[in-house]
Amino acid sequence: MSDHASFWDERRYQAVRSKDARFDGEFFFAVSSTGIYCRPSCPAVTPKRSNVRFYPSAAAAQGAGYRACRRCRPDAVPGSAEWNVRADLVGRAMRLIADGVVDREGVTGLAARLGYSTRQVHRQLTEELGAGPVALARAQRAHTARILLQTTDLPVTETAFAAGFASVRRFNETIREVYACTPSALRDRPRANRGGGEATGVPLRLAHRAPYDARQIFDFLQRRAIPGIEEVTGPPGHRRYRRTLRLPHGTGVAEVREPDPAARRHGAWLESRLHLTDPRDLSTAVQRLRRLFDLDADPHAVAGHLAADPRLGPAVTARPGIRSPGAADGEELAVRAVLGQQISVPAAARLAAVLVAAYGKPLPAPDGTLTHLFPDAATLAGAPLDELGMPDSRRRTLRTLAAALADGTVRLDPGADRDDTERALLALPGLGPWTAGYIRMRALGDPDVFLPSDAGVRHGLAALGAGPDAAEGWRPWRSYALHHLWNHTI
Incomplete structure (x- = not known):
């Protein structure tokens, strides 16, 4: 082992000794004497250093023959x-x-989306993560299967295919290898929170790293909620965000609850529930919620960098855990960005509601105030859009964007190249730097976007006594700095 690798392994072991949850998901450790692998914050007795091995992914630990710890659930x-x-x-x-691309399209489809050969993709993933795309997707399928087994009453056979397995035999083998028990035994263990399938949905705990400023992100989503596809109900601290989802195999309705800051100030998850027409969409739906709520961010890395700025630092210290919300649907977000050009946030939401009512696809049955899916790009590309009361130039921009999304000229899937996408957006008539940057930040989850022409950003900079050039010192976390500026002026 090199001196460099030994140094980092010692740092990782110190994180394990201190049960440091900040590193959960950043690496995994396995114990040779027990044959299990854990997350760094596992509450079990810390093993001897000589018995500990470190892995960059759960798939790598599973590939080395270790099974998941039943106490800390490293797959979650x-x-x-x-x-x-x-x-x-x-x-x-x-x-x-x-997002489930390997399950739906195979490794060949993954490589095609990335623009590389399957061999190149496998080699680079294996070098960095200790596992190739098939093993990484298999680890995700095992996690999905555990959720379905422990929270629904789906028959085991249906669970296997819903989790993405090609055969029941492979499903059984994987569950035994990963969890050291049969699917039936895994189902029998936890009986709390067991749902009844479609009637009650799938209850989930969406893990994140604390601190998490839930009030900020629920405020952000509430101000922008579009009637028909989104709703936010309840008082602050007890709100429920609900929205419809267009998914690869069907549709869904997602609900995420705002954690009560008094009851669980430092909680490490958001309570959620998914109602899906096809359970095969579970992994994809979960990932879209994770992107929307920015649940995989490292708040310590962000705050540690931004707080060093003497002007922005006090705002960062005052609002720990601010997130940069992503999008549940990239194409939807792009259309909403064009609708919001040069008008207020409430006006943009009202305009989007008109668009949804005119061109959205109705749900088979309304779910409370949720009645539609957001219109798809192909529909909008050929729509007159007369209902919107917008200038002709804006309607043309909206149709042009929709056509580019429909024919693949602009890609907004999770694997899209951010620079290529921004260039493609800027090449469309009527789309300027603010719109392209906003789409890049939210639809593609870029943590390093700044919008100097935004009115709220200008006001925030003025309140701090800073100019746009200050943002250069905020790289690579300018998206988070932008949200601090927006919140500074609210």
Whole structure:
């Protein structure tokens, strides 16, 4: 082992000794004497250093023959914040695998989306994560299967295919290898929170790293909620955000609850529930919620950098855990960004509601105030849009964007190249730097976007006594600095 690797392994062991939850999902450790692997914050007695091995992914630990700890559930940790930051092949591949692309399209489909050969994709993932795309997708399928087994009454056979397995035999083998028990035994263990399938949905705990400023993100979503596809109900501290989802195999309705700051100030998850027409969409729906609520961020890395700025630092200290909300649907977010050009946030929400009522696809049955899916790009590309009462130039921009999304000229899937996408957006008539940047920040989850022409940003900078050039010192976390500026003026 090199001196460099030994140094980092010692740092990791110190994190394990201190049960440091900040590193959950960043690495995993396995214990050779017990044959299990854990998250760094596992509450069990710390093993001897000589018995500990470190792995960059759960799939790598599973590939080495270790089974998941039943106490700390290492498969349920937040994702590594590194994949939010990185725009290279490995970062893009990890986002696509999490979205279920390997299950739907295979490794060939993953490589085609990335623009590389399957051999190159496998080599780079294995070098950095100790596992190839098939093993990484398999680890995710095992986690999905555990959720379905322990929270629904789906028959075991249906659970296997819903989790993405091609056969019941492979499903059984994987569960035994990962959890050291049969699917039936895994189902029998926890009986709390067991749901009844579609009638009650799938209850979930969406893990994140604390601190998490839930009030900020629920405020952000509430101000922008579009009637028909979104709603936010309840008083602050007890709100429920609900929205419809267009998914690869069907549709869904997601609910996420705002944690009560008095009851669980430092909680490490958001309570959620998913109602899906097809359970095969579970992993994809979870990942879209994670992106929307920015649950894989590393708040300590962000705050540690931004707080060093003497002007921005006090705002960062005053509002720990601020997030940069992403999007549940990239194409929807892009259309909403165009609708919001040069008008207020409430006006943009009202305009979007008109668009949804005119061109959205109705749900088979309304779910409270949720009645539609957001209109798809192909529909909007050929729509007259007369109902919107917008200038002709704006309607043309909206149709042009929709056509580019429909024919693939502009890609907004989790594996899209951010620079290529921004260039493609700027090449469309009527789309300027603010719109392209806003789409890049939210639809593609880029943590390093700044919008100097935004009115709220200008006011925030003025309140701090800073100019736009100050943002250069905030890289690579300018998106989070932007949200601090917006909140500074509210």
